[in-house]
Amino acid sequence: MRGIVLLAHGSRDERWREPIEAVAARVLQDDPAAHVVCAYMELATPDLHSAASGLIADGATAIRVVPLFLGMGKHAREDLPLQLDALRKAWPQVVFSLARIVGEEPELVELLARISAKS
Incomplete structure (x- = not known):
């Protein structure tokens, strides 16, 4: 089974999650068999590790x-590759892309x- 993690920055404001969760809902609408979860880099849960753990x-x-970032900031450029390396070490049997x-x-x-x- 293939899982999808929609990864966003995160916010303390619960309303901030709504557009991210709307993307997940749309993925499920287009493919009801999809296994999709939302995850956040900071300020919200679940984090990437927890989301991957649940899918696994x-x-x-x-x-x-x-x-789900608009630009190549520090999270995408530096933090995310380190988190993916940690996931690959924790679950070497899982293919992470x-x-x-x-x-x-x-x-x-x-x-x-x-x-x-x-206009």
């Missing part, structure tokens, strides 16, 4: 981490441009 307990043998940060995806750039240009 449910039978995941591969996990794709999708960073890292998607590009969403802000680098041409589809998102196009969408943001269209939204920005609305």
Whole structure:
């Protein structure tokens, strides 16, 4: 089974989670068999390790981490590679892959441009 972790920055404000959880809900709407969870770098739970642990307990043998960041900041550039290395050491039998940060995806750039240009 393949799991998906939607990884975002995190916030103490509970409302901040709503758009992240909406993405997870949309993934499930498009594929009801998907195994998708949200995780946060800081200020919210679960963290990446806990999210991966839950997916693995449910039978995941591969996990794709999708960073929901607009830019290549410190978390994506420095913290995330270290966390992935730790996951790979903790679960060497699981294949962990890292998607590009969403802000680098041409589809998102196009969408943001269209939204920005609305009158």
